[in-house]
Amino acid sequence: MLHLFDTAVGQVVPFRTREPQKVSMYVCGPTVYGPPHLGHGRFSLVFDVLRRYLEWSGFDVRYVSNITDIDDKIIERGQQEGRDPAQIAVRCEAIWWKAMDAIGVKRPTVAPRATEFVDRMVELVDGLVADGKAYVLADGVYLDTHQVEGYGLLARQSLDSLQAGARVEALEDKRNPTDFVLWKLAKPGEPTWPSPWGDGRPGWHTECVVMSLDLLGEGFDLHGGGQDLAFPHHENERAQAIACGREFAHHWMHNGFVEVGGEKMSKSLGNFTNLLDLIDRHDARAYRLLVLRSHYRSPLEVTEATVADAERQLDRLDAFARRTADFADDGVAADPATLDAFRTAMDDDLNTPGGLDVMFRTIRQANAALDLEDDSTVGPLAAAVRSMCAAVGLELRERDVSPPDVRVLALAEARRTARAAKDFAESDRLRDELRALGWIVEDGADGATLRRV
Ligand SMILES: [Zn+2]
CATH class of the missing domain: 1.20.120.640 (Anticodon-binding domain of a subclass of class I aminoacyl-tRNA synthetases)
Structure with a gap:
């Protein structure tokens, strides 16, 4: 039976699934504002390996991984380039999938875009405001983290120590330093969606909690991502689910840095x-x-x-x-x-x-x-x-189709020079050397060509 380290409990535990032989997993995908970096490649490969191993072990895996296509960084890039942020997101998403295909990462079962779930995000925030768990300030709606039982679980710290460690932010009105934004009211020129609190856009942590619960249901099996996401992103996703009285991910998995x-x-x-x-x-x-x-x-x-x-x-x-x-x-x-x-x-x-x-x-x-x-x-x-x-997910190549490398090309060139100088002993020696490397030299009317043994 598979055992995995669970960030929430700080130890390796048996990986139990909600349904027999079925796995539901959510992995935080990229914010699409630039080319994927090596850290993106690592988390994608780690969770692709987990998924493939589970499938190989007989599990039916539902793998959801989002595309964050609205975010400060995308807006910033759009402003720098004088383009619509949506265009930036579309272009960078295409580059993302191309890179994922190149490294052999299987496409997720579902790859939701945050902008397709904004209505559902507004509903979630609305519910939290109605319950008094969230409050409205001048620049947006915030979650009151003091009302969330077990806040700090993924940080592996108590709320008090998190509060002490939280930076004193510009916004003095927050009830607690660890409170975070659920809905950001728009600044002029930014993409917006309507809400009861004014036009704006969802906070990043609100995007993932809505998409994961909507597409995988309560108490889904595993939530994952790079270790930098454990706190505050995953903590804050979880806090919203708990504040809504909904069961969230059962197992938390994070991979290390590059x-x-x-x-x-x-x-x-x-x-x-x-x-x-x-x-x-x-x-x-x-x-x-x-x-x-x-x-x-x-x-x-x-x-x-x-x-x-x-x-x-x-x-x-x-x-x-x-x-x-x-x-x-x-x-x-x-x-x-x-x-x-x-x-x-x-x-x-x-x-x-x-x-x-x-x-x-x-x-x-x-x-x-x-x-x-x-x-x-x-x-x-x-x-x-x-x-x-x-x-x-390691693909084997039974036939080597790669072109001749620098060394092979240099040997072929040396052989050509030797032949031109009528040094046939040297030319034959180089032919043998190339053959030992898996290449046959064929002399034709247009000169020598290389082909695989
Ligand atoms: Zn996320």
């Missing part, structure tokens, strides 16, 4: 500007493998070196897939002991490094059996490797 040199990733740090940059320069699968190599709650170092190392490991996986391609269609059952070992690792708080250990150990065993031409051993092990790859 870091470079021990510091949280920011735009000024690191080798990669953003996720698109990484995808452009590397095999997009390398980021998934890199994410899998760290436990999801640990910090993740993303540098040119760690990505390149993951790429080399992918080469080993692909080479194994090619070597065992003939076994792939045999319909042989995967080795049960291997899958059990994999499950044991993954069920222990999604221990993907442990799962990968099982995978690479199995590859070594299968390679040894291949060397001995022990086909009856190879088949079940190769099937197990394919099954484990499917469980974590």
Whole structure:
């Protein structure tokens, strides 16, 4: 049985679902005002791996992940570019999905846009005001956090210590420092929706509580996101649900930061500007493998070196897939002991490094059996490797379709030079070297061409 760390209780607990064999999960999606960064890539991959593993384990997963398409940052970007914020959101959302497709993240079952749920958000805020749980100030409507039982659960702090730690904000009228905005009254030139308190727009925390409860129902199984969302975003989502008397998420899961040199990733740090940059320069699968190599709650170092190392490991996986391609269609059952070992690792708080250990150990065993031409051993092990790859969304390439790399091109050029100088011994030596790298040189009327062995 899967066990996961629950942020709300601060320990690893059995993951129990509302309905047998069905999982309902909500993962906070992006605010679409710029290209996805590496942190976006990490949370998307972590929860994609969880979803795929649950599906592989026989669960029917309903996965909801939103698009925040109205927000201060989108409005700001629109003002900077002299464009309608809605256009910014549409353009950035398209870029988001393209990046998600590139890194192999399955599309959510439902991907609601915040602007499609504004009426429902107004209803929720209206109810809270009517109950005296929320109050109206000059710039918007606020939740009275003192009336929320257990506020501070996800911060793992008491309300008193949160109050002491809260910055003294410009708005002195708030009843408590931890109170937060549910509905923001509009400033001139901003996109607006009508409400009983005046034209405005929903607060970010109100968006997610409405969309998750509407699309998954009360007491849904899991709410997730990056660790920076636990407080205040998730705390404040939960506070609204509690204030409405509605049961919220049963399990809270948060993944760690992307870091470079021990510091949280920011735009000024690191080798990669953003996720698109990484995808452009590397095999997009390398980021998934890199994410899998760290436990999801640990910090993740993303540098040119760690990505390149993951790429080399992918080469080993692909080479194994090619070597065992003939076994792939045999319909042989995967080795049960291997899958059990994999499950044991993954069920222990999604221990993907442990799962990968099982995978690479199995590859070594299968390679040894291949060397001995022990086909009856190879088949079940190769099937197990394919099954484990499917469980974590690692796509295997049985055929290498990548173009010749810099080294291969340099060797081909050196060979051309040697031939032109009629140094045939050197030319033959280079031909052999290329062949050892998997490339055949064919001399034709238009010069030499390269093709895969
Ligand atoms: Zn959210």
